[in-house]
Amino acid sequence: MSVWEYIVDLFVNVRTDWIEWLQGFNLASSLIILLDSLIGIILMLIFVFPIVIIFIWLERRFIAWMQLRPGPNRCGPFGLLQPIADAIKTLIKELIMPAKGDKLVHWLAPVVLFFSGLMLFAVIPIGKGHLGALADLNIGILYIVAIGSLSVTAIFMAGWSSNNKYALLGAMRAVAQLVSYEVPMVLSIVGVVLIVGSLQMSEIVGQQSYPFILVQPLGCFIYFIGAMAELNRSPMDQIEAESELTTGYFTEYSGMKFATFFLGEYISTLAIATIVTTLFLGGWKGPFLPVWFWFVFKVFAVFLVILWMRATLIRVRIDQIMAFSWKFLLPMALINIFITAAEVLIWDKWMSGWESFPWPFIFVNWAIAVVLILLWSKIFFKLGGGRVEVGEVRPGYSQGYGADLQAPVS
Amino acid sequence: MALTFRHLFRSFITTQYPEKRLSTSRRIRGQQFVWRSDLCTGCATCAKSCPHGIIQITTSTNGDNRYVVDNIEFDTGRCMFCGLCVEACPYNALYMGRSYEQARYSRKLLWADMETLMDPANQVSAYGHPELEWRIPRQSLLVYGQISQEMVDEEND
Amino acid sequence: MELEAQPFVINFGPSHPSTHGVFRLRTILDGEVIVDVEPIFGYLHRGIEKLAEGRTYVQNIPFTDRLDYLASMTANHGYVLAVEKLAGIEVPERAEYLRVIMSELMRISSHLMAVGFLTNELGAMMTPLLYMYREREKILDLFEMVCGQRLTYNYMRFGGVSHDIPREFLPAVKKFVREMPGFIDEYDQLLKENEIVLARTKGVGILPADVAINYSVSGPMLRASGVKWDIRKDDPYSVYDRFDFDIPTGSAGDIYDRYRQRIEEMRQSVRILEQAIEQIPPGEVCTKVPSLLRPPKGEVFARIEAPKGELGYYLVSDGSIAPYRFRVRPPALINLGVLRYMSRGWKIGDLIAIFGSVDICVAEVDR
Structure with missing residues (x-):
């Protein structure tokens, strides 16, 4: 095996060698599994943390470029050491604990968020075959859905234990928003699962001879928007809502606890970007260059789109955000499942030769996606989730208040 | 979203301050004062015109019936740099400076006494003294850069 | 079992990212819905009205800069007009034109800030605000060129202005006026056609005309x-009656209309500037006024159209060198009174947006 071939699939090759080397010692098989997962975790952390640090740097630089300023550029070359300087700064800051807060929960919340983000990486394949992922579960997608929704708990713990009204409001918003966006998110993945016929992540990537965004444009769109809400990134950053709730659920956090939250959020962002890459953009697949390069490249492309949206769009109001989930994304996700299921049936029966590149489906699905989005936006307005048109003014928006000014307020 | 995308490729408009400095306006009301002892007659018009009363001036009469300024002090920590004292001075003895880096750790250090006011390193601003303007480098605008001489001539012909 | 519900009182401020300074909004919430809101101010009270009574008329000009620090020129203008009306001072024509140019530049700058902060409070990640800052920077550079300061100008004097403009000022203004409509269109496009902006602002915070x-x-x-x-x-002061400009009006009185209103007013200001730099005559910029001005006994009220609304100055003179009473009618304070009417029944996010669309400056509210 040449050096180039070794580098092309670095992650898998390192792991394979390690296991072979371990088997030379005649250890118990359980010990081998333990040591194998150990090296897997180390490799994963080596992969995750530098990217997260680059993410933090890139977020500030990229948004700064859009805002016509250079961004942080004092620490190290191009300001690359800025996240490290920030980390040192937060480390030496005082940990402030609200006097009437719940101490244990307050301490536990950032840890839960941090690890719920980190655990997602266990099933993401970065290389070929079963060894590509740390643990290639046969229920990989189920695992992602289950662990991904843990972050709600962490956010609510933080908001509740802070004993702060802003934090509590942020946490309430978080629960409402994240739970309702979980539904369309899961339903949008179902389309991919239907096509592949398996919940295993390595299988999903293995079957993508073309990126699934081509046959699943609607699913990708819904998943991406749902993920933005899940990550509470602008335009769905109701939970943090700087101009409204200062910083929402982590208003009372300082020092390293805050840094853990911050890091946890970026890890979740990275996790979502990797999931989008794996499910819809073909994972590690790509011509000529090493597989891990393609993987990182796609992850960064997804991340830059997230940043671009953050730099441009304004925040959506809380009731609009909920209406968007239940009245817009959910029906679309359901329709997407029906269409995909029908297509899979047709595919199996009559189109056995088309697996490699089913361009009729690609064409049809994109047309359906565009038409549905346009059509549903019109219906969405009728349903009342959209804006209030001038002329049909609704005086008492939420019956009771506002309509009668003279009414005494208790 | 297309607009922000286009802006991604435009050049920055901020400048890196400590390395690169823009030249300020010729009339800047900077954070120091320049006082000329040879022109000052000790009339204390500046002290009277100051809204905050931060100018302390002590004078005595000498033999040939003229005021001599014994001491003049500015409490620049309370100054709001309105420039009224410079405009009020009938003998052109008082000028604003052009410095803008007068941050100090203690409020006491902001007292400008006679030596500070007469320090030869002080740069004089043309505020209230238009006759000085040609000597001072032209202001560079942050976005437009320098207004070129041709444009000025074209306009004023 | 019925649980007892308590009103959820939350104080936005005194130190909050979107209160434009130290300012408090005591809000009673029912979940996310606003039951009642009470603006509480006075954290930035400096007693300017009382301070002014102990100072001469000229010394009060720098204090008017500190009323509304985003629109200092117009604050100068109003005060100077009041004193001139009281003392019967004639103003040279060139000075009047200079005042109009400065006031209109100030109006553009202040409206840019208002629109920028409104988008910021709607939740944009600083981007529109920073674009607005770039445009405002050009105006501040122009002001710095004329009067040596970027924020507290202290430019107007009784009987004119303190300095004539430097030679490179008019070419720079011409360049600015040429480019500004394009920029307004560009930023308008960023917000006008954005569906989220429309959803957040249309029909929200309606203020009927009556x-x-x-x-x-x-x-x-x-x-x-x-x-x-x-x-x-309607009550032209200075030389505003010589210019041809329109007064744009909205129809619904919601946040979106207030935003459109400011954009349109910027366009009209550019029109006034175009005419003013064409018409500006040469000549003196200030008549000779004694430095210790002693206006005759009497009282006067002068008002101007400041960027935030009707700015009035009420002066009582007892014939001495200092005003007997110095009273400001701050537009921001009076516009703030209607906040409760507009925001009851809306959500927290709307409250902040409505508050941003009022466009207050806390220094002017508290004085």
């Missing part, structure tokens, strides 16, 4: 509600 008049709201807020009232046209 309510606006009853609360004596003025400025862009009043005009956005459809009332055509602009002191520049």
Whole structure:
């Protein structure tokens, strides 16, 4: 095996060698599994943390470029050491604990968020075959859905234990928003699962001879928007809502606890970007260059789109955000499942030769996606989730208040 | 979203301050004062015109019936740099400076006494003294850069 | 079992990212819905009105800069007009034109800030605000060129202005006026066609015309509600009657209309600037006024159209060198009174947006 071939699939090759080397010692098989997962975790952390640090740097630089300023550029070359300087700064800051807060929960919340983000990486394949992922579960997608929704708990713990009204409001918003966006998110993945016929992540990537965004444009769109809400990134950053709730659920956090939250959020962002890459953009697949390069490249492309949206769009109001989930994304996700299921049936029966590149489906699905989005936006307005048109003014928006000014307020 | 995308490729408009400095306006009301002892007659018009009363001036009469300024002090920590004292001075003895880096750790250090006011390193601003303007480098605008001489001539012909 | 519900009181401020300074909004919430909101101010009170009584008329000009620090030139202008009316001072024509140019530049700058902060409070990640800052920077550079300061100008004097403009000022203004409409269109496009902006602003925080008049709201807020009232046209001061400009009005009086109103007013200001730099005559910029001005006994009220609304100065003179009474009618304070009417029944996010669309400056509210 040449050096180039070794580098092309670095992650898998390192792991394979390690296991072979371990088997030379005649250890118990359980010990081998333990040591194998150990090296897997180390490799994963080596992969995750530098990217997260680059993410933090890139977020500030990229948004700064859009805002016509250079961004942080004092620490190290191009300001690359800025996240490290920030980390040192937060480390030496005082940990402030609200006097009437719940101490244990307050301490536990950032840890839960941090690890719920980190655990997602266990099933993401970065290389070929079963060894590509740390643990290639046969229920990989189920695992992602289950662990991904843990972050709600962490956010609510933080908001509740802070004993702060802003934090509590942020946490309430978080629960409402994240739970309702979980539904369309899961339903949008179902389309991919239907096509592949398996919940295993390595299988999903293995079957993508073309990126699934081509046959699943609607699913990708819904998943991406749902993920933005899940990550509470602008335009769905109701939970943090700087101009409204200062910083929402982590208003009372300082020092390293805050840094853990911050890091946890970026890890979740990275996790979502990797999931989008794996499910819809073909994972590690790509011509000529090493597989891990393609993987990182796609992850960064997804991340830059997230940043671009953050730099441009304004925040959506809380009731609009909920209406968007239940009245817009959910029906679309359901329709997407029906269409995909029908297509899979047709595919199996009559189109056995088309697996490699089913361009009729690609064409049809994109047309359906565009038409549905346009059509549903019109219906969405009728349903009342959209804006209030001038002329049909609704005086008492939420019956009771506002309509009668003279009414005494208790 | 297309607009922000286009802006991604435009050049920055901020400048890196400590390395690169823009030249300020010729009339800047900077954070120091320049006082000329040879022109000052000790009339204390500046002290009277100051809204905050931060100018302390002590004078005595000498033999040939003229005021001599014994001491003049500015409490620049309370100054709001309105420039009224410079405009009020009938003998052109008082000028604003052009410095803008007068941050100090203690409020006491902001007292400008006679030596500070007469320090030869002080740069004089043309505020209230238009006759000085040609000597001072032209202001560079942050976005437009320098207004070129041709444009000025074209306009004023 | 029935649980007892308590009102959820939350204080936005005194130190909050979107309160434009130290300012408090005591809000009673029912979940996310606003039951009642009470603005509490006075954290930035400096007693300018009282301070002014102990100082001469000229010494009060720098204090008017500190009223509304985003629109200091117009604050100067109003005060100077009041004293001139009291003492009967004639102003040279060139000085009047310079005042109009400065006031209109100030109006553009202040409206840019208002629109920028409104988008920021709607939740944009600083981007529109920073674009607005770039445009405002050009105006501040122009002001710095003329009077040596970027924020507290202290430029106007009784009987004119303190300095004539430098030679490179008019070419720079011409360049600015040429480019500004394009920039306004560009930024308008960023917000006007954005569906989220429309969803957040249309129909929210409606202020009907009769309510606006009853609360004596003025400025862009009043005009956005459809009332055509602009002191520049209806009670012309300075040389505003010589220019040809329109007064745009809105129809619904919601946040979107207030935002459109400010954009349109910037366009009209550019039109006034175009005419003013064409017409500006040569000559003196200041008549000779004694430095210790002693106006005759009497009282006077002068008002101008400041960017935020009708800015009035009420002066009582007892014939001495200092005013006996110095009273400011701050537009921001009076516009703020209607906040409770507009925001009851809306959500927290709307409250912040409505508050941003009022466009207050806390220094002016508290004085």
